[in-house]
Amino acid sequence: MGTLYLIATPIGNLEDITPRALRLLGQAGTVAAEDTRTARRLLTHYSVRAKLLSYNDHNRRSRIPQILDLLGVEDVALISEAGTPAISDPGQELVSAAIEREIRVVSIPGASAVLTALTVSGLPTRQFLYLGFLPRRPGERRSMLRDVATETRTLVCFEAPSRLRASLRDMLVCLGDRRIAVCRELTKLHEETLRGTISELLARDVEPRGEYTVVIEGSPPPPEAQVDKHALGRLSELWRQGASAREATTRLSAELGLPRKRLYEAWLKLHGASKPE
Secondary structure, eight states: OOEEEEEOBOSSOTTOOOHHHHHHHHHOSEEEESOHHHHHHHHHHTTOOOOEEEOOTTTHHHHHHHHHHHHTTSOEEEEOSSBSTTSSSTHHHHHHHHHHTTOEEEEEOOOOHHHHHHHHHOSOOSSEEEEEEOOSSHHHHHHHHHHTTTOOSEEEEEEOGGGHHHHHHHHHHHHOSOEEEEEESTTSTTOEEEEEEHHHHHHSOOOOOSOEEEEEOOOOOOOOOOOOHHHHHHHHHHHHTTOOHHHHHHHHHHHHOOOHHHHHHHHHHHHTTSSOO
16 A cells, blocks of 8 residues: 655745655655646656646546545555645545555655745734635635634735735725735745735735735734623622532623633632632
């Protein structure tokens, strides 16, 4: 039984590929490529000889059984047009099918437009939400943006140059005027990252060229609910009934939807530590 290798390839600069990736491309019995022309240029540049097989959105249904049969006798390397395979491309279906057959799947890390854009954006990177390609149709695109409008994590998406301005206008309406980084031609000669607010970038004359990776600031966290007079009255009532601070704050947190920490702070102001935890 062979191994399915998911091999990351450059997103622009041909130097951004690892020695391990090149070795495995040369050793694999077959290289399944989303775009065989792009794959051939890469392999030729590094003098790697490999048998290429096209695998893309248009032929994946017929190709998956064929590739699974090949994996019965040899290793197969899967590469996308650029970057890491199985991310917003048909590789995911092949990976799932291989796993169902109990075929070994190994990912060979490397270039990723998502991580490249995220790290140069200047926006928070501790947590992020990847949206993939934004929908082409305006209504579907706005619906997706409204769905993530309250998401506090940084957002990352792909967009085509012809739709960038329309998408920025939809972001302004659906998300508000947040900080944003628009990255294009990543790792290539004319690489550029535009930073600012959405309205600032809309005001600029951005030439529609190359694929875009867009990084958007997350929504600010909602303000914490305040402990009002009703909550204070309930705290005093429970204190008179002999409840401990833990019992009272836990009960009221569930009852009123208030943070237990804020309730405990109010308890201490009202009654000090007279009722032990």
